Amino acid sequence: MQSVLGDKKALIILLGPALLVYTLVMLVPIIWSMGYTFFSGNAISGFTFAGTDNFTRLFTDPEVRTALSFTVRYAIVITIGQILMGYALALMYVFILKKSSNIIRTLVFFPVVLPTVAVALLFQKMFEIAPQNGLVNSLLNGVGVESVDWFGSSSSSFWVIVLMDIWRSMGFYAVLLYAGLVDIPEDMLESARLDGATGWRLIKNIVLPLSMPVLLSSIIFSINGTLKVFDSIVALTNGGPGSSTTPLTLYMFRTSFAFGDYGYGSSIALLLTLLCLIVTIFIFRSSRRDLTKD
Amino acid sequence: MATTRNKNRMLFLGVGLSTVSLLLTGCGAGSSNDGGGESEAGEFTTLSVVENTTIPAVLETLAGDQCKTAADAMPLKVDTVPQTSLDQQLQLQAGQGALPAQFAAGSAPALTKELADSGNVLDLEATLNDLGVIDQVEPAAIDTVKALYGGFNVLPYEYNVEGIWYNKQLFADNNIEVPATWDDFTAAAETLNSSGVTPLSASGEQGWPLTRLISGYLFSDLGKDALQKVADGEAKLTDPEYVEAAAAVADLGSKGYFGEGIGSIDYDTAVNQFLTGEAGMLYMGSWVLANFNDEAANQIGAENIGFMPFPKVDGGAGIDNQYAANVGLPMAISEKAYNDQTGEWLSCITENYGSVGLAEKGAISGFKVNEEVDVDPLTQTVQDTIADTSESVLWFEALFGTQATTASQTNAAPLVTGSMSPEQFMDTVQSALK
Numbered sequence: 001m002q003s004v005l006g007d008k009k010a011l012i013i014l015l016g017p018a019l020l021v022y023t024l025v026m027l028v029p030i031i032w033s034m035g036y037t038f039f040s041g042n043a044i045s046g047f048t049f050a051g052t053d054n055f056t057r058l059f060t061d062p063e064v065r066t067a068l069s070f071t072v073r074y075a076i077v078i079t080i081g082q083i084l085m086g087y088a089l090a091l092m093y094v095f096i097l098k099k100s101s102n103i104i105r106t107l108v109f110f111p112v113v114l115p116t117v118a119v120a121l122l123f124q125k126m127f128e129i130a131p132q133n134g135l136v137n138s139l140l141n142g143v144g145v146e147s148v149d150w151f152g153s154s155s156s157s158f159w160v161i162v163l164m165d166i167w168r169s170m171g172f173y174a175v176l177l178y179a180g181l182v183d184i185p186e187d188m189l190e191s192a193r194l195d196g197a198t199g200w201r202l203i204k205n206i207v208l209p210l211s212m213p214v215l216l217s218s219i220i221f222s223i224n225g226t227l228k229v230f231d232s233i234v235a236l237t238n239g240g241p242g243s244s245t246t247p248l249t250l251y252m253f254r255t256s257f258a259f260g261d262y263g264y265g266s267s268i269a270l271l272l273t274l275l276c277l278i279v280t281i282f283i284f285r286s287s288r289r290d291l292t293k294d
Numbered sequence: 295m296a297t298t299r300n301k302n303r304m305l306f307l308g309v310g311l312s313t314v315s316l317l318l319t320g321c322g323a324g325s326s327n328d329g330g331g332e333s334e335a336g337e338f339t340t341l342s343v344v345e346n347t348t349i350p351a352v353l354e355t356l357a358g359d360q361c362k363t364a365a366d367a368m369p370l371k372v373d374t375v376p377q378t379s380l381d382q383q384l385q386l387q388a389g390q391g392a393l394p395a396q397f398a399a400g401s402a403p404a405l406t407k408e409l410a411d412s413g414n415v416l417d418l419e420a421t422l423n424d425l426g427v428i429d430q431v432e433p434a435a436i437d438t439v440k441a442l443y444g445g446f447n448v449l450p451y452e453y454n455v456e457g458i459w460y461n462k463q464l465f466a467d468n469n470i471e472v473p474a475t476w477d478d479f480t481a482a483a484e485t486l487n488s489s490g491v492t493p494l495s496a497s498g499e500q501g502w503p504l505t506r507l508i509s510g511y512l513f514s515d516l517g518k519d520a521l522q523k524v525a526d527g528e529a530k531l532t533d534p535e536y537v538e539a540a541a542a543v544a545d546l547g548s549k550g551y552f553g554e555g556i557g558s559i560d561y562d563t564a565v566n567q568f569l570t571g572e573a574g575m576l577y578m579g580s581w582v583l584a585n586f587n588d589e590a591a592n593q594i595g596a597e598n599i600g601f602m603p604f605p606k607v608d609g610g611a612g613i614d615n616q617y618a619a620n621v622g623l624p625m626a627i628s629e630k631a632y633n634d635q636t637g638e639w640l641s642c643i644t645e646n647y648g649s650v651g652l653a654e655k656g657a658i659s660g661f662k663v664n665e666e667v668d669v670d671p672l673t674q675t676v677q678d679t680i681a682d683t684s685e686s687v688l689w690f691e692a693l694f695g696t697q698a699t700t701a702s703q704t705n706a707a708p709l710v711t712g713s714m715s716p717e718q719f720m721d722t723v724q725s726a727l728k
Contacts, residue, residue, distance in 0.1 A: 043389030044412045062725070130555030131563045149555045152711045238378075241557050242708040242722075243701075258382040259697040260408070 036266035044260065054267040064268065066243060067251040074161070074247060075226040081166040082222050086173025087215070091203065093174065094181045105178070109171035116168070120235030123164045127151065154244030157237050161245060165232055173218055180214030181207065216287045220280060227276050248272045338368045338639050339394035343377040345561045346623050348584040349451050350374070352651045353643075360650065361642035368635040377500065381405055381696050388414050393628040395636050399448045402699040403692060406626060407444045416627040419446040425637055427644040435660025438621055442692060450660025451647065452622025454579035455679050455686070456506065463598045464491055464574045472602050476511070476542070479605040483551045486574040494546065495573030497564040498556035501703030502691070503577055504543065504710055506618065509690035510604040511539040514612035518687055524727070525693035531720040540709060540716035547710025557707035569593055580658055580676045581622045587656040587670065596672050601679065617679065619686030621660060694727060701726035
């Protein structure tokens, strides 16, 4: 093995093609897109040099502020929801359902395999008010509450999105965290129980620290996935009402391809990239500190 | 040793070759996209919108009858996208040089101008002259197209007046006179509302049926050039007299005149609410006649539908009997995909669409009607209205770019549900205007 990896020619043969393809399909477009941030215009009308105009606009555009705040709020709420629900489910699989958790695991995982657009349409119909009441409003009417226009105000549509995305993804995080939990050696739990640790104390002092690495990777997965949310929101609310549930990704897409301003769209993309980078570095750092403490 | 080196060389070569071929396939796919028109040379591809069922249906009829020769040489193929994503689709395809032979003009005329400036749109004035069929298009329609699109760039498949359609039966049941002023109009809405009928049916999902009310109010209150001044920078949408119009429409919403869940009502639902008698009035262009003439959908009966101009705002500077006129959903022809066969289609459509569209769907277009067609009374009313209208106005977003158009149409529903104030609405649209 040593001799193969020590051979420069072998290294080039093994890495070269992948590196070349990666460079062409990832790095070149990224650099290209960064270049666009100094231009305005689009592929139809051509590009003109704009200097740093796009960046100045980025800081003064109220739409960016709304989109950024929505993205951050969404990412925080969904990440907390996904991880908490996922962890609770995983604990239930391991400690309550034990060997018979198979069927529940499959059922909870089921929404993960459904296409996002189908799930969004399902929720749209469930929370519908016009032309006829959906399931939720019918239930409300049944108990004497008036129908609510769920997609009519920004806060109620935000919570419908949150509900949908947590329902859709908690099964995935449950399985991920379940894999971490079953890795905890049984004898360690056994000895803790003998020492008198049960219930919440067992979880807090033994299970939580031992499942920390997988929990941290879940958080990184979750936060990066939620910062880049696009499809579920497009299909459910299309950013509405108005632009109150428009995440940065959707605003970037509209700016580039509907408003025909590739340069400003690229600037928004850059902002999103920086946001993801900062969050990831922050989480990595804090996780490293935790590991050394152990 | 020598064989190992040979093997190494072979491996290197193999991997290198497969990489190169992989890259070539990628590039190959890219370059064939550049000539999108050519790659689809066999078909007369038409990109239309999902909401419009009239144009594709009439084109299909033409393909099987009057335009059979053209269709045999180049079969018709209709693709559709939702109206709300049309602008996006056109820009993406134009960016790749892959526009279809014929495509619906974007929601913002500014986009068609941009496409025309970059050589994507066929100059119809010259082409129809060459084909010898320019006299088959109504001169008034050509003038409207030129005013909106900066040149004769689009085919007037529809030629519309817009106004308010009302349910005569519901008006009679509630002793409502056809309202002439804005105050009468709101009073009529109040009467309908208190009798349990939704006064106005409108699609908040599309947005434009709501912003049409704002522009109608503006033109009636401030005069015909109200929005031209905004486009020229002489006035701002945030000026108090403009905000007043948004406030008047928001007021209709706050009184519940649009019914529940306006933001999720799509185009078909809005039309259906009117045609099933759930709603008393509908602001719409005359293209909706095709739906009115559909006996299965129209439960209230065409004889029960009346048409009135936009109500006049008291003391306003606008004209009496104000109608907004436009060319509905016009289509442009791709300059890059144009060839003799497309030309044959083009002359056939120009010669026959007028009479076939009118006979089959009751659709009034900007093409001349060459054959005697018996029309129903409602269509006749609209034709007379078009003929009598000496002065017409545009719609709210007609002079806006794509960004302001989107801002206005997506925020229209929040405006009437009250989650956005009239000031915020006008400010959002104004700041999206470049």
